[in-house]
Amino acid sequence: MTERIGFVGLGIMGQxxxxxxxxxxxxxxxxxxxxxxxxxxxxxGVQVAETPAQVAAQSDxxxxxxxxxxxxxxxLFGDNGLYETLRSGSLVIDCSTISPVATxxxxxxxxxxxxxxxxxxxxxxxEGAANGTLSIMVGGASADVERAMPVFEAMGKTITHVGDxxxxxxxxxxxxxxxxxxxxxxxxxxxxxxxGGVNLEKALQAVxxxxxxxxxxxxxxxxxxxxxxxxxxxIDLQQKDLRLVLEAADKFGTPIPSTSLIFQLYRTxxxxxxxxxxxHALVKALEHVAGFAINE
Amino acid sequence: MTERIGFVGLGIMGQxxxxxxxxxxxxxxxxxxxxxxxxxxxxxGVQVAETPAQVAAQSDxxxxxxxxxxxxxxxLFGDNGLYETLRSGSLVIDCSTISPVATxxxxxxxxxxxxxxxxxxxxxxxEGAANGTLSIMVGGASADVERAMPVFEAMGKTITHVGDxxxxxxxxxxxxxxxxxxxxxxxxxxxxxxxGGVNLEKALQAVxxxxxxxxxxxxxxxxxxxxxxxxxxxIDLQQKDLRLVLEAADKFGTPIPSTSLIFQLYRTxxxxxxxxxxxHALVKALEHVAGFAINE
Numbered sequence: 001m002t003e004r005i006g007f008v009g010l011g012i013m014g015q016x017x018x019x020x021x022x023x024x025x026x027x028x029x030x031x032x033x034x035x036x037x038x039x040x041x042x043x044x045g046v047q048v049a050e051t052p053a054q055v056a057a058q059s060d061x062x063x064x065x066x067x068x069x070x071x072x073x074x075x076l077f078g079d080n081g082l083y084e085t086l087r088s089g090s091l092v093i094d095c096s097t098i099s100p101v102a103t104x105x106x107x108x109x110x111x112x113x114x115x116x117x118x119x120x121x122x123x124x125x126x127e128g129a130a131n132g133t134l135s136i137m138v139g140g141a142s143a144d145v146e147r148a149m150p151v152f153e154a155m156g157k158t159i160t161h162v163g164d165x166x167x168x169x170x171x172x173x174x175x176x177x178x179x180x181x182x183x184x185x186x187x188x189x190x191x192x193x194x195x196g197g198v199n200l201e202k203a204l205q206a207v208x209x210x211x212x213x214x215x216x217x218x219x220x221x222x223x224x225x226x227x228x229x230x231x232x233x234x235i236d237l238q239q240k241d242l243r244l245v246l247e248a249a250d251k252f253g254t255p256i257p258s259t260s261l262i263f264q265l266y267r268t269x270x271x272x273x274x275x276x277x278x279x280h281a282l283v284k285a286l287e288h289v290a291g292f293a294i295n296e
Numbered sequence: 297m298t299e300r301i302g303f304v305g306l307g308i309m310g311q312x313x314x315x316x317x318x319x320x321x322x323x324x325x326x327x328x329x330x331x332x333x334x335x336x337x338x339x340x341g342v343q344v345a346e347t348p349a350q351v352a353a354q355s356d357x358x359x360x361x362x363x364x365x366x367x368x369x370x371x372l373f374g375d376n377g378l379y380e381t382l383r384s385g386s387l388v389i390d391c392s393t394i395s396p397v398a399t400x401x402x403x404x405x406x407x408x409x410x411x412x413x414x415x416x417x418x419x420x421x422x423e424g425a426a427n428g429t430l431s432i433m434v435g436g437a438s439a440d441v442e443r444a445m446p447v448f449e450a451m452g453k454t455i456t457h458v459g460d461x462x463x464x465x466x467x468x469x470x471x472x473x474x475x476x477x478x479x480x481x482x483x484x485x486x487x488x489x490x491x492g493g494v495n496l497e498k499a500l501q502a503v504x505x506x507x508x509x510x511x512x513x514x515x516x517x518x519x520x521x522x523x524x525x526x527x528x529x530x531i532d533l534q535q536k537d538l539r540l541v542l543e544a545a546d547k548f549g550t551p552i553p554s555t556s557l558i559f560q561l562y563r564t565x566x567x568x569x570x571x572x573x574x575x576h577a578l579v580k581a582l583e584h585v586a587g588f589a590i591n592e
Binding site (some may be wrong): 001100121123135137139153158160161163164165166167170171173174176177178180181182183184186188189191192193195196197198199202203205206207208211212214215217219232233245248249252253254255256257258259261262264283286289290292 | 472
């Protein structure tokens, strides 16, 4: 029997994901804080709930895709939250990127209703959400992962069960640590190259295929050279995720000297009103220090 | 007419490069500080000089592949150095990784003998040197690059003329900035992942194909997980190159906060006798801080 899917959070990611669930043939009921975001789904015949509680009352599996830890908490446990009407045997799939520690607390609380939870943060951007090519990092019990697999396969391409509850969030934060460190390397390297008087395109061409190579170098360094700050992922969201990294690293007691530095640099950019720039605009923080800019 | 090639510096890289020049059919005369390093070339019928000056007297193009700025200076301008007997119209190709600033000074001095110089630092390791698949980053005049191309093509695969004199060295240092920042990201990410209780192999599998991906992640993170410290590139050499980065950044007045941090971390490992470990052993500096180690 096809499970009934509830979907909470129709942001830039959630829109595409919900459409892909619909395409895959799942019966769907959705809710979003801003109701107008549901319009394209309503046109496609999807039922819209008035509260998260109404979603939970009518669903077997509920996908949550909101921004931050407090948003997930509100959707789950706030007034008219999912928890109020959650049915025994329900499965909540949280695709938001939130605290791994809070994730464990939330999952534990759901057991009171004989419901289970998977943390399943995503990467791949709005394009990946629209095309159903997201990478999904899943934490939780194997039986739940197996049950959720048709749902994951409708939304994503690379689905990795990385461990128990919270592990998906931890791996998403691992992903972000790597992304921002690779970007800081790109920023230092580009400023150094320009100060040294070399042609930036040729420098990139000379190094990108070797040991210096990275996704950020190949995809974001050319954007920096063109001073194209359109976001694949915004500084505001990157900053939010790095805050989660710092909180978790604090909890774990593990050293992240460079990621901490990057958090500070992003924070200064955010304070200057650049939170809507792409995360490759990290280079601007160093440009401000350097007193000169790439290709300006 | 085939140009006569001199080769100075038969270290782990130079050996393979000289053999490839021989295979390509160039008449070859070699010199090395430690004469025994020339044995395999002597067996292959190569002429061995007693001094760099003797090499310069009999060569049209002289390839230099030694360790650091003072080594290049000694080979060029020391007693019995190349400079003493350098013939008008000779071309010196310096494949060492040295200071971009010193490179310009050296090239300028060679003009007194109507000789020219290319800086052509290499990457790709001893395997790339042996197989003739090095990446070569070339700085200097276009006419000299054109003249040197058959020599480069005998030794390397990706040959990029990145700019004027010194630009090859600057781009090599750009390469090193990227390599070490990507590695610090890997180190912070692995410790974070382990502290968060996730399976490291699965975490790597989940993130390496996406925006977090890098050559260092794909090639060195698995070595870290296996605690396999065999060097692709040693800490001693990495440290030497980062010292050049810091010197040049000082000269340029450009900010490299993270690379500076990494310099310090490598320096502490070197001081502890770990200079022969691969550069991925950077993670050990964070392990010492963390008080726990990856997979131990």
